[in-house]
Amino acid sequence: MDIVLLSRLQFAITVFFHFIFVPLTLGLGAMVAYFELAYWKTQKEKWMKLAKFWGNLFKINFAFGIITGFAMTFQFGTNWGLYSEFMGDVFASPLALEALIAFFLEGTFFGIWLFTSHKKPLLKAVSMVLVSVGTMISALWIITANAFMQNPVGYEMAADGSKVILSNFVEVLTNPYLWNMLVHTLLAAYFLSAVFIVAISGYHLLKKSNADLFRTTMKIGIYLMIVTAILLPCLGMFYGHYIGGVQPVKAAAIEAVWESGAEKPMYLIQIPSDSRGENIVQLLGVPYIGSFLLTGDFRGEVTGLNDIAVEDRPPVAITFLSFRIMVTLGVVFILQALAGLYLVTKDPAMESSKAQKYMKLMLYSLPLPYIAIAFGWAVAEVGRQPWIVYGLFRTSEAVSGVPAIQILFSMALLVLFYLLLFVLFLYLMKRAVVAGPEEVREHA
Amino acid sequence: MLEYDFLINVWFILWCVIWAIYLVVDSFSLGAGMLAAFMPKNAGQLVQFAKSIGPFWSGNQVWLILAAGGTFAAFPLIFSKMFTWLYIPMMLLLIAIILRGICVELIYEDSNKNLQKVFQYGWAIGSLLITVVLGVAFTNFFRGMMIEANYVYAGTLLGLFNPHALLGALLFVLFFVTSGALWVAHKTTGDISGRCVNLAKKTSLAVAVVALLYILALFNTDGFAVNHNAYPVFYAVPLIAVVFALACIALCFKKSDKPFCAFVANLGTIFFGAATGVVTLYPYILKSAINPEYGVSIFAAASSPLTLTLMFFAALIFVPIVLVYQLWSYTRFKDKIPEGEY
Numbered sequence: 169m170d171i172v173l174l175s176r177l178q179f180a181i182t183v184f185f186h187f188i189f190v191p192l193t194l195g196l197g198a199m200v201a202y203f204e205l206a207y208w209k210t211q212k213e214k215w216m217k218l219a220k221f222w223g224n225l226f227k228i229n230f231a232f233g234i235i236t237g238f239a240m241t242f243q244f245g246t247n248w249g250l251y252s253e254f255m256g257d258v259f260a261s262p263l264a265l266e267a268l269i270a271f272f273l274e275g276t277f278f279g280i281w282l283f284t285s286h287k288k289p290l291l292k293a294v295s296m297v298l299v300s301v302g303t304m305i306s307a308l309w310i311i312t313a314n315a316f317m318q319n320p321v322g323y324e325m326a327a328d329g330s331k332v333i334l335s336n337f338v339e340v341l342t343n344p345y346l347w348n349m350l351v352h353t354l355l356a357a358y359f360l361s362a363v364f365i366v367a368i369s370g371y372h373l374l375k376k377s378n379a380d381l382f383r384t385t386m387k388i389g390i391y392l393m394i395v396t397a398i399l400l401p402c403l404g405m406f407y408g409h410y411i412g413g414v415q416p417v418k419a420a421a422i423e424a425v426w427e428s429g430a431e432k433p434m435y436l437i438q439i440p441s442d443s444r445g446e447n448i449v450q451l452l453g454v455p456y457i458g459s460f461l462l463t464g465d466f467r468g469e470v471t472g473l474n475d476i477a478v479e480d481r482p483p484v485a486i487t488f489l490s491f492r493i494m495v496t497l498g499v500v501f502i503l504q505a506l507a508g509l510y511l512v513t514k515d516p517a518m519e520s521s522k523a524q525k526y527m528k529l530m531l532y533s534l535p536l537p538y539i540a541i542a543f544g545w546a547v548a549e550v551g552r553q554p555w556i557v558y559g560l561f562r563t564s565e566a567v568s569g570v571p572a573i574q575i576l577f578s579m580a581l582l583v584l585f586y587l588l589l590f591v592l593f594l595y596l597m598k599r600a601v602v603a604g605p606e607e608v609r610e611h612a
Numbered sequence: 613m614l615e616y617d618f619l620i621n622v623w624f625i626l627w628c629v630i631w632a633i634y635l636v637v638d639s640f641s642l643g644a645g646m647l648a649a650f651m652p653k654n655a656g657q658l659v660q661f662a663k664s665i666g667p668f669w670s671g672n673q674v675w676l677i678l679a680a681g682g683t684f685a686a687f688p689l690i691f692s693k694m695f696t697w698l699y700i701p702m703m704l705l706l707i708a709i710i711l712r713g714i715c716v717e718l719i720y721e722d723s724n725k726n727l728q729k730v731f732q733y734g735w736a737i738g739s740l741l742i743t744v745v746l747g748v749a750f751t752n753f754f755r756g757m758m759i760e761a762n763y764v765y766a767g768t769l770l771g772l773f774n775p776h777a778l779l780g781a782l783l784f785v786l787f788f789v790t791s792g793a794l795w796v797a798h799k800t801t802g803d804i805s806g807r808c809v810n811l812a813k814k815t816s817l818a819v820a821v822v823a824l825l826y827i828l829a830l831f832n833t834d835g836f837a838v839n840h841n842a843y844p845v846f847y848a849v850p851l852i853a854v855v856f857a858l859a860c861i862a863l864c865f866k867k868s869d870k871p872f873c874a875f876v877a878n879l880g881t882i883f884f885g886a887a888t889g890v891v892t893l894y895p896y897i898l899k900s901a902i903n904p905e906y907g908v909s910i911f912a913a914a915s916s917p918l919t920l921t922l923m924f925f926a927a928l929i930f931v932p933i934v935l936v937y938q939l940w941s942y943t944r945f946k947d948k949i950p951e952g953e954y
Contacts, residue, residue: 228718234670235713241680242706245695256688257915264681265926267674272934276671280941283667291944331688333916568696578703585707589714596718611666611720 174575175247175567182239184542185586189233191541194307195361196226197300204293216286217381221605228596230278249568251556258323258334259313266309274302283611311353315346317557319414345414348407356544359396360537365389366508367534368601370527373518377604386518390508397505401498409464415558416471417480418551419462421487428472432458440484445474482553490546497540504533619920623686624910626927628890630682634675635886636879641669643792645712645739648732655722656951657804658732662719663949664799669716671938685923689913690897697757697765698749701772705745712738743788744781748773751780754889755833756901763908776829783822787882790815794875802951809871813864820857835904839892850888856880
């Protein structure tokens with residue numbers, strides 16, 4: 169067995185599993201912090217109930233999320249040793265800073281928040297605010313590290329070419345890739361959280377339990393959905409133009425453009441084939457849009473994949489399809505958000521039959537933003553191949569010399585373990601959702 | 613900019629300090645976890661156990677991430693080799709960390725008694741496994757690993773679990789169990805508190821015996837005492853550890869109504885015990901048992917001056933801030949935890 173493939177597979181499994189929990193932690197944390205602050209300010213019981221109910225869901229999600237992040241730090245050493253040696257000078261600082269600035273804040277104040285009763289609303293609120301701020305700082309640092317892999321800046325090569333050396337930390341922090349990616353990731357996380365809030369609030373409104381509480385969160389959820397669902401593609405467009413500039417090969421794979429040229433159309437239906445180096449099916453071209461998406465200019469010149477050596481291309485079909493799935497879902501999300509906005513404006517109580525249908529639909533739509541985010545990451549990371557650091561260092565050169573059997577063993581163990589954890593997570597979340605605010609017991 | 617060699621040495625000291633702090637602060641949550649398997653007689657006492665470390669453990673555990681992240685940032689080569697050569701133990705450690713973390717956070721779920729049992733034993737097994745891997749790993753670092761020229765690793769998985777390393781695992785278990793028992797005794801009231809003190813009396817004695825054997829074996833290992841012999845002042849470090857260990861035993865028996873004193877003494881033993889070991893590593897972190905020159909030295913592995921400077925100032929600013937708010941968090945939860953009704 170190929171240790172590069174095994175290591176990639178293991179990393180993909182662990183990072184996708186971890187990222188099931190990350191977006192909700194980001195969005196729900198901010199909302200619970202808001203409820204805690206509102207309770208401290210107004211002393212109204214409503215806010216305490218909301219903080220308890222959503223805080224309990226946050227707790228379960230956080231417990232799984234933070235701890236599964238260890239897997240990535242470990243694997244940089246266990247499976248990607250040569251990468252760590254090559255990149256450590258630049259790549260490891262953001263990780264260490266993440267622990268120092270973000271994880272301590274999250275870990276310590278999560279404990280304080282969890283064990284402080286609502287009799288001390290200020291301490292409870294401040295703790296949750298700090299946890300929430302911690303999660304965002306954490307996102308900043310980890311994406312700083314990832315952005316360097318996508319678009320290395322602020323470094324120089326060691327004299328012997330054996331590793332990269334940090335030359336300008338400010339450049340690493342002002343990497344435009346970082347800020348494009350961070351905004352996109354955070355918006356996606358808030359959108360996912362909004363759908364979660366709408367779905368769960370809708371579940372309780374359908375059951376007619378605590379309607380006044382869940383009408384509040386339904387409204388918050390729908391407003392958050394509409395804002396993020398619209399911002400995502402608008403800002404995503406600039407992100408796309410930017411990628412077209414710094415990662416032209418990834419960009420060409422995203423649109424499956426094989427032949428270089430200007431004034432490229434975008435084909436609505438396309439099936440690319442890596443082995444043939446062309447699209448098997450290519451229908452319904454929209455003139456100029458292909459050029460516009462990749463360059464920001466309707467007449468822009470696009471580099472085709474056939475002008476790139478085969479060994480420098482990413483897996484085109486996977487990159488292309490992942491992107492199409494993400495974008496298609498993005499369109500669905502806008503429609504869902506608009507429908508929600510229409511319904512909640514017309515009938516704030518959400519009691520009409522249309523509203524009831526909508527809430528059922530949203531409950532079943534809950535997996536969709538998770539799927540969209542997973543495919544979004546697939547575009548970013550599969551599209552980066554064959555490079556582990558774009559243009560600098562190949563994934564195939566980055567692995568540790570570990571016997572394949574050891575990786576198989578660890579992967580089998582992790583997959584089994586993660587499956588059990590996932591079942592446990594779904595069981596606990598479902599139970600906490602169904603129970604409602606009355607049954608949440610505080611630890612303090 | 614600070615001088616390069618000076619920075620590297622500072623980072624070696626920081627590396628030692630961060631690891632020692634981690635071992636100290638996680639010792640009592642890991643110890644409480646191991647004891648949770650059999651000490652609580654009912655669900656009420658189990659929750660007492662969990663609540664004694666509930667608000668603190670997740671913040672404490674971050675010291676481990678900082679230790680790993682700090683190794684990566686300051687000495688990438690050492691990070692890479694350490695994790696690659698210890699592949700299977702590290703993967704077991706990873707699974708144990710996740711198991712412990714999830715179980716301890718959710719153990720208060722008491723509407724489903726079977727699930728609570730799962731969390732109880734998951735917490736215990738996770739804690740035991742973390743402790744054992746740490747004990748085995750550090751003993752191998754102190755003894756030196758099978759490193760040949762050009763960083764070729766010749767060790768085997770079974771070789772890592774040599775008798776000395778297993779003794780190290782036992783020592784870590786006893787240290788942490790003592791820590792955990794004294795902490796729970798301090799934080800709780802009622803039946804469990806008294807039983808924990810009684811247990812700590814036995815384990816603190818056992819620590820002394822096993823530690824003596826362990827240390828004798830270490831000083832009998834080739835190359836272990838090089839730094840001690842070059843700078844005899846370092847012999848003071850194990851002596852301080854011995855003083856703390858004796859103080860811990862004495863306080864366990866004499867002041868069993870105030871287990872906090874013995875608890876602090878035990879933390880002192882752990883800190884200076886760890887210091888005894890890491891002093892011998894310099895200038896390596898991964899020593900070679902085959903030929904000292906084959907080890908991975910901090911000078912060969914260090915990051916660039918800019919990275920070391922940057923991370924040094926980050927540590928200088930944030931480590932004290934973290935210490936302040938973590939210590940402050942202990943003052944927020946001063947009340948003793950009674951045995952609840954469950």
